[in-house]
Amino acid sequence: MAAKIQVSTTVNGEQRRFQCEPQQTLLDVLRDELALTGTKEGCATGDCGACSVMLDGRLVDACLVLAAEVQGKKVETIEGMAQGEELHPLQRTFLEHNGSQCGICTPGMLMAARALLERNPDPSETEVRYWLAGNLCRCTGYDKIIRSVLAAAKEMRGA
Amino acid sequence: MGELRYEAPDTIEAAVKLLARANGAARVLAGGTDVIVQMETDLIEPELLVDIKKIPQLREITAERGAYRVGAAVSCMELIEHEGFCRAWPGVIDGVKLIGSIQVKGRATMAGNLCNASPAADSVPALIAAGAQVTIAGPNGVRQAPVEAIPVSPGKTSLAKGEIVTSFLFPARPPRSGDAYLRFTPRTEMDIAVVGAGVNLTLDAGGTCTSARVALGAVAPTVLLVKEAAEALIGTRVGEAALDKLAKAASAACRPIDDKRGTKEYRIKVAGVLAGRAARQALERARQS
Numbered sequence: 001m002a003a004k005i006q007v008s009t010t011v012n013g014e015q016r017r018f019q020c021e022p023q024q025t026l027l028d029v030l031r032d033e034l035a036l037t038g039t040k041e042g043c044a045t046g047d048c049g050a051c052s053v054m055l056d057g058r059l060v061d062a063c064l065v066l067a068a069e070v071q072g073k074k075v076e077t078i079e080g081m082a083q084g085e086e087l088h089p090l091q092r093t094f095l096e097h098n099g100s101q102c103g104i105c106t107p108g109m110l111m112a113a114r115a116l117l118e119r120n121p122d123p124s125e126t127e128v129r130y131w132l133a134g135n136l137c138r139c140t141g142y143d144k145i146i147r148s149v150l151a152a153a154k155e156m157r158g159a
Numbered sequence: 160m161g162e163l164r165y166e167a168p169d170t171i172e173a174a175v176k177l178l179a180r181a182n183g184a185a186r187v188l189a190g191g192t193d194v195i196v197q198m199e200t201d202l203i204e205p206e207l208l209v210d211i212k213k214i215p216q217l218r219e220i221t222a223e224r225g226a227y228r229v230g231a232a233v234s235c236m237e238l239i240e241h242e243g244f245c246r247a248w249p250g251v252i253d254g255v256k257l258i259g260s261i262q263v264k265g266r267a268t269m270a271g272n273l274c275n276a277s278p279a280a281d282s283v284p285a286l287i288a289a290g291a292q293v294t295i296a297g298p299n300g301v302r303q304a305p306v307e308a309i310p311v312s313p314g315k316t317s318l319a320k321g322e323i324v325t326s327f328l329f330p331a332r333p334p335r336s337g338d339a340y341l342r343f344t345p346r347t348e349m350d351i352a353v354v355g356a357g358v359n360l361t362l363d364a365g366g367t368c369t370s371a372r373v374a375l376g377a378v379a380p381t382v383l384l385v386k387e388a389a390e391a392l393i394g395t396r397v398g399e400a401a402l403d404k405l406a407k408a409a410s411a412a413c414r415p416i417d418d419k420r421g422t423k424e425y426r427i428k429v430a431g432v433l434a435g436r437a438a439r440q441a442l443e444r445a446r447q448s
Binding site for chain 1 (some may be wrong): 190349
């Protein structure tokens with residue numbers, strides 16, 4: 001059996017080291033090696049967005065990244081979103097507007113929505129819908145998610 | 160299956176050497192949005208993955224006297240965020256913007272879209288219409304080829320063992336040039352082209368079309384460069400008669416399959432309509448440039 005690959009990376013600001021097989025994805029390692037199970041596995045083929053994370057500041061599906069690729073990179077997951085007990089405004093508005101039902105898509109939705117608001121603090125409803133096209137939800141019908149994101153955007157702009 | 164090996168060399172030469180010496184199936188890993196899915200679904204079982212993202216030249220977008228060179232490992236999002244490139248080649252950006260979700264575009268590359276060799280690849284008709292060339296590094300040195308020479312059939316390319324696409328070269332743009340890519344899908348996002356059409360044209364000062372290229376996706380085993388459709392525009396002011404002739408030539412070039420996304424007849428019809436619309440948009444952009 002081939003030697004495992006040694007990887008050193010930053011996850012939510014902390015230096016982490018792990019060993020992985022070449023075919024293991026970042027999603028596998030986050031959930032199974034680093035015990036960061038907030039990132040969900042939906043399809044494992046880049047269609048559903050449930051495993052959305054930030055990699056060097058870029059929104060990606062963790063199922064489409066090999067764990068070996070994150071050597072020396074910066075990974076951000078849903079576990080880094082709240083500051084201690086203080087929820088991120090998006091997390092709060094998702095609660096207030098019922099943007100989350102079964103919860104499987106929610107971490108990915110939140111990561112994707114945060115990435116949008118960092119680029120565009122005042123998106124239109126259409127822009128939110130297009131940006132979140134890669135995040136599937138089978139419960140809400142999307143409308144409550146869109147309203148949650150727009151409410152958070154408004155709050156974060158101080159409007 | 161043999162053990163999978165992952166390598167991330169930092170030079171083109173090292174990448175070529177690894178691929179050329181591989182015993183079993185070897186794949187280039189750029190964005191991974193096709194390769195990792197194909198591994199996950201057991202469509203491929205490579206023994207070697209060569210990650211090209213640590214090779215600095217392959218991550219660059221450079222302007223070379225009006226021409227642009229885009230490295231093979233540049234992600235779609237990086238290209239979409241490059242203002243100069245977006246101004247020069249809006250039609251290529253039309254295609255790149257349609258490749259999957261934001262998450263997928265954060266990883267996917269045009270080179271991967273090309274080398275995956277899907278007839279429905281969204282950036283490829285626009286790249287062919289643009290007259291883009293690829294630079295290829297291999298065991299026998301470096302060569303150039305037009306984009307249309309790379310795909311040979313669904314999933315197959317003309318690249319030899321050990322060869323990798325290292326960059327795209329987009330020619331310098333004459334004034335009054337415009338390009339556009341349009342895709343027809345049942346839904347607006349996250350779908351695969353039923354038909355795609357890319358048009359690139361240049362006008363003279365009087366508004367007559369002096370050069371044009373037209374490419375169609377998802378209507379044949381490879382993306383098609385349709386000379387007859389381009390010839391319908393050249394020498395005209397791109398009026399109704401020329402656009403009608405272009406649409407007929409585009410439809411006539413199609414050799415599509417029937418599948419769940421559309422019948423042959425439907426694809427043939429839509430190809431003409433879509434080529435016409437893309438030509439109008441390219442014309443509008445050429446007039447504004």
